[in-house]
Amino acid sequence: MAGFYVHIPFCRQACRYCDFYFTVSLKYKDELVEALLKEIKNKKKQFQNYQFNTLYFGGGTPSVLSEIDINRIIEEIKTHYNFDSKAEITLEANPDDLSVEYLKNLKLLGINRLSIGIQSFHDRDLKLMRRSHSAEQAISSIKNAQNAGIQKLTIDLIYGIPGMSFSDWQENLEKLIELGVPHISAYHLTYEPGTVFDHWRKKKKIIPIEEDSSLEQFKYLIERTRKEGFQHYEISNFAREGHFSEHNKNYWKGIPYAGVGPAAHSYDGTARYWNISSVQKYISESKSDSFNYSEKEMLGVNDRYNEYIMVSLRTMWGINTDKIKQSFGEDYVRYTEDIASGFYKKELLTKKGNDIRITSRGIFLADQIIREFFRV
Numbered sequence: 001m002a003g004f005y006v007h008i009p010f011c012r013q014a015c016r017y018c019d020f021y022f023t024v025s026l027k028y029k030d031e032l033v034e035a036l037l038k039e040i041k042n043k044k045k046q047f048q049n050y051q052f053n054t055l056y057f058g059g060g061t062p063s064v065l066s067e068i069d070i071n072r073i074i075e076e077i078k079t080h081y082n083f084d085s086k087a088e089i090t091l092e093a094n095p096d097d098l099s100v101e102y103l104k105n106l107k108l109l110g111i112n113r114l115s116i117g118i119q120s121f122h123d124r125d126l127k128l129m130r131r132s133h134s135a136e137q138a139i140s141s142i143k144n145a146q147n148a149g150i151q152k153l154t155i156d157l158i159y160g161i162p163g164m165s166f167s168d169w170q171e172n173l174e175k176l177i178e179l180g181v182p183h184i185s186a187y188h189l190t191y192e193p194g195t196v197f198d199h200w201r202k203k204k205k206i207i208p209i210e211e212d213s214s215l216e217q218f219k220y221l222i223e224r225t226r227k228e229g230f231q232h233y234e235i236s237n238f239a240r241e242g243h244f245s246e247h248n249k250n251y252w253k254g255i256p257y258a259g260v261g262p263a264a265h266s267y268d269g270t271a272r273y274w275n276i277s278s279v280q281k282y283i284s285e286s287k288s289d290s291f292n293y294s295e296k297e298m299l300g301v302n303d304r305y306n307e308y309i310m311v312s313l314r315t316m317w318g319i320n321t322d323k324i325k326q327s328f329g330e331d332y333v334r335y336t337e338d339i340a341s342g343f344y345k346k347e348l349l350t351k352k353g354n355d356i357r358i359t360s361r362g363i364f365l366a367d368q369i370i371r372e373f374f375r376v
């Protein structure tokens with residue numbers, strides 16, 4: 001099994017918190033699509049033995065692409081790779097791109113999962129973050145997607161925004177529940193180096209919210225979604241049964257993925273590869289014969305173990321000692337048990353059969369717990 005990732009590095013405007021790789025200049029869009037098609041074809045040898053069960057258009061903002069371009073990319077992938085006919089195909093979209101017509105066409109192209117970046121249902125937050133849409137557009141994009149009949153729908157929310165009160169956050173969650181959205185990815189705002197928010201924070205133009213308020217918002221998110229029947233299946237992800245993200249599950253299980261587009265990563269089970277983080281260089285390389293990864297990192301056994309712990313402990317499935325034995329050997333099982341035993345007593349981790357999972361208490365300290373397992 002494997003996942004396919006396509007990075008679309010364009011956005012209509014730059015959100016003040018974001019450091020993902022994107023550009024707001026759309027003039028290279030057509031050339032980029034040509035380069036993507038070429039990379040898809042070039043990569044097939046490396047991934048010819050895999051069966052792909054997910055395809056994910058991420059960004060940036062994939063919904064800046066026309067239906068024709070999206071279709072060309074999907075068809076090129078289907079032509080060169082073993083692609084499940086029932087594969088999950090996700091597209092990340094911004095609300096202002098989601099007209100009724102566009103959504104109808106996405107569905108016809110086989111997009112069966114849509115991830116809409118809402119972030120907040122409050123215009124004050126959206127303006128502060130410099131989002132390209134209003135709260136009203138956010139709501140109608142969700143309704144339009146539901147009416148278009150796209151099977152799986154997820155929305156992104158951000159909490160811990162400066163000035164966001166507890167009741168603002170409650171209202172965001174209530175809105176989402178009222179709209180009947182079956183999957184939510186909710187992230188605490190982070191101040192990424194080089195972003196406008198980071199700069200503003202240093203100049204005290206914005207004041208980060210207190211840690212207690214952050215924790216209160218996170219706790220409420222967990223309780224409210226649980227009451228509503230959502231499963232908290234990964235630290236930032238909540239879903240009703242049948243709505244989990246198959247693509248992310250692949251990634252969390254350490255399954256290989258092919259990534260195309262500027263700044264995209266690939267992983268073939270032993271090494272990780274990076275594409276160049278520049279639209280122009282990516283396009284010009286695609287025109288030469290030297291079109292290849294800009295970097296490659298062979299993963300040692302400790303790297304793979306650390307990665308496994310890091311992603312697995314953040315999920316409700318936890319880490320599995322059989323899998324550790326199989327992938328890393330007995331010594332790693334003993335080491336894992338040894339570290340984990342200190343956390344059982346504190347009720348931060350729990351063990352059932354061969355699965356070690358984080359408890360509801362442990363979830364608030366996940367990063368610290370995970371770090372304790374790292375081997376160098």
Ligand SMILES: C[S@@+](CC[C@H](N)C(=O)[O-])C[C@H]1O[C@@H](n2cnc3c(N)ncnc32)[C@H](O)[C@@H]1O
Binds near residue numbers: 118187
């Ligand atoms: C890279 S964006 C791509 C999706 C789409 N362009 C959008 O904005 O909705 C994926 C998600 O990451 C989250 N995100 C990006 N930067 C963040 C930050 N600094 N803090 C918290 N969440 C962030 C947002 O929720 C965003 O929807």
Ligand code: SF4
Binds near residue numbers: 011022060
């Ligand atoms: S959050 Fe999404 S729309 Fe905003 S800059 Fe980042 S990738 Fe672009």
